[in-house]
Amino acid sequence: MLRKEISDTLKLSVGTVFVFFIVVAYAFLLVRLVVDAEFPFSEFLPLMVFITMLGFSFYLGISLFAEEKNQRAFEYLLSLRFTRTRLLWNKLLPRFVALSAAAVLYHILSLFLRPFPVPGGWIVFLAVYMSLFLAAVSMSLVHRSHITTMVYALALFMITYAIFALFTMQFQELDLWGHAEVKFVAVCLFLVAATAFIGFCLHFRRMDLGNMTRLFLRSVGSAARYLGLPLLVLLIAWIVLNRFDARDPAPGWTMTPSGSPQADQDNGFWHLWTLSERPDLDVESDQQVILKYRRLLDPRFDLDRYVEHYEYWTNKATYRDYAKKRNTILKGHADLLSPWDIRPYRSTAITTAREAILRLRRESAVYLDRYDRMLGCDRFEDLTAPRFKSPLPNLLAWMHIAKLYNWLAILAAADGRWEEAEAKLLAHSECLRKAVTHSRLLLVHLVAKGILADTLNTLAVVMNLEGCPERFFRAILGRIPEANIAALGSETAFKADYLAFADYIEKRHFSLSDHWLGRLLGALFLQENRTKGYLHRPYADAIALEKIPPHRWKTNAADWGKRYGRSRQGLLWWIQNPVGKSVADTAAITNLRSVVHKSYNLIAIVDLLRISAEFRLRDDGTTPVETLLEDLTAYRRKDPYSGRSYGWNGERGVLYSHGPDLDDDRGLRSYLPDRDGDLILPVRLQRDPGRGGANPAPEE
């Protein structure tokens, strides 16, 4: 009999392979014709193999007694001398072997055909693979009709899908199946299927041929009787375990809105919000505008309600016409349109685009006027309520106007209006320093840092223009103080970002809570504080690490902040807080290391700018540059990326910091913040090349 079963299993396996090739060929053709003509076979094949494996597993189980059912030989089978147990064993053994062989082949295939993702990793795959087989075996005697069986199979698949989708929210991305909670759900499914299978085996011994369905129902009933109570106890224990939440990970991190609505117009932040309002509005007197932003920023209003219903895109649309016009005017000046033009010698590009910039100034008069008022404010206090759905000011408008503002300063300097350039740029940098220090939302904070870096580079450009007066250098030294991490760091933004995540957890903004079952799961298996803790950890680490200059970071800090791994800790991590883990895994988190690098980049640029300014004041044209640098007060500052003095490359004519890669690249600039290369500040020397220093050509 075993030989017959081996033969049947072999036939079935070969048949599956045959069907696989036919289905793959036709399905791929169909996908290419109907869905996407460029759909790559390398992506299609793994998915098909995966589906085939699951289908094979199910079919192998459901066909356990197919021969007997089709040929009505069941009674003959039972009349043979075997015991029921041996009969079942003879049937199952070849199938188990075939299943194992297929799994091994699948593994080998995944090793040789990289990338060949096994969704969910091997634990999830094997659990689902075996669950389908065991469940199918349990159903193998339920109905004699293939159609009915296929309906059962479809129902089983849908239930599996629903459990995965509702419990993990990650069903659409197969590579995310490897997460802990997915494994947990998969193992649970396996246990349920195994329970049904054991029930089936127990009742097969006393099978009633007249009613196969009853066998299945008996199996389930038996499973419920023998295993239901322990499972119920375990479920209750699991729920109780998840009642013991951790303590609030950051009780001291609070950030209540502290607006002073009587002084809206004194706050640069308020002007930032109103910057992109319709040009025909007088934002400082229009009650509609004032009310709109008070509702968002004034704690006396129901902030949660107005934050929730703020129409971000409607507000953004008011700026769209100007943005289109701006791009039309600047057409042909691709250099100026790049997101951040940080080239120090960009004065040539700006003077070339003079006409376009002046025309843009006329078109932007209202916005520039509003921006001037923003820069004129004594304070820049971010009043944004740290909520998950807190809207942002129009950052695009901010970047557009800030860049135009800096271009106009360069043009003023190039035209000899040094005082105007000095006033504009220093006011700009002072305002931006306040914006960096006080901005709450991380995105606003990063844009403020970017604009500040652009403004500091603009100051360097102006210093390198012919005839830049001494008073400009003195003004820089006087009004741009030495930078430190307290002023340019991201602590406030990190805390606000965490608090927004905490709001996300507390108010159940995650999509799981859109469904009643999801809400029930959330109520039973979500630990708020522990989940907040997963997210708190990287921010707390980032704040602590930011206080240490990068050159003192330990080697293993290189990948710090990219992932947060605390959710995998503890003895019971795999059953603790599954919904929280799922929510935390799907919550996007910024690479905080690069945010910290941006803080130190700013500090380095400020230092280099001050060294450059002091150098110009002290340069007598004869003293060697290196000697002169040693005497400068500003040069005593240490490069945060090397712990030593800033570098000078006479051949390139640049002062430089080692930059985030910590390597001395001799002033070879870094185009991207985290990439190889140095942070540089070109210094155009006003001296005869034969008297102690070169005067390098601009790096255009």
Added chain:
Amino acid sequence: MIAMDRIAFSYPRREIFNDFSLDIRAGEATLITGVNGEGKTTLLRLMAGILLPQRGTIVYDRALGPEPRAKIALISDQMNLYEDMSLAEAIRFHTTTCGIQAFDSPLLRKAGLTGTQKIRRLSKGQKLIFHLALLLASQPQVLLIDEVIHSMDVVLRELFLDTLLDMIQDRRVSLVMVNLNYHEIETIIERVVLIQNGRVAVDEGLDALKDGAKRVDCREKIPGDGVIHATRLGDHYEHIVYPYRPGWEGDRQITVHSLNLHEIVRAFMGGFYA
């Protein structure tokens, strides 16, 4: 050979046996009979081990060896072999499964069943003969036959019955038959078991049953024990009496007739239906 002691078995919403006991004796040919739905087929399946009693025990004689089911063979018109197999494949499968060393069946030769033809293509009677040949190869000591004769033509039927007779006479096989056609098996069976309402109503040797069961004709209707059926036919009454003992009629004028098995069973069944 097989002792069923107070067994109970029921299908969903239908009880078949409750507290049912019966012994099948070695070398005896037993007819199990009763009205439709009384559980005759179920009883054979319980004896064969295809069904298991929900209560009570079925004890097999030690003579059947450590694997009693290997020595019990069931053949039924409701039972199919693997019909996609050829005869040769089925023989190979059955002999391998049952541990039969050599297979040589005169029965198949007589029935002309050889070659590579598929079982599916055989007639019902041929399938039964083929199945019987397979079962005989394992030399069973108990043969359970469930309603098969009516499916066979005259030639196959004779072949089948001759084979059964040989088995009883030569190998002392215990035979248990469920059949509703009694003429042809009357020469084979020795014991009749009639089941009524899940219990044994009659359990008698065939000769004793024939001796005890009589048709008594009388001008008047005779009351009293033993009359299992009485019918008025014109100017007289026809009584089926069991057990009939001489003098049972008293001083009445009667005529006593003997009955064949068919008439006896029909009388019992008629009584039940009435």
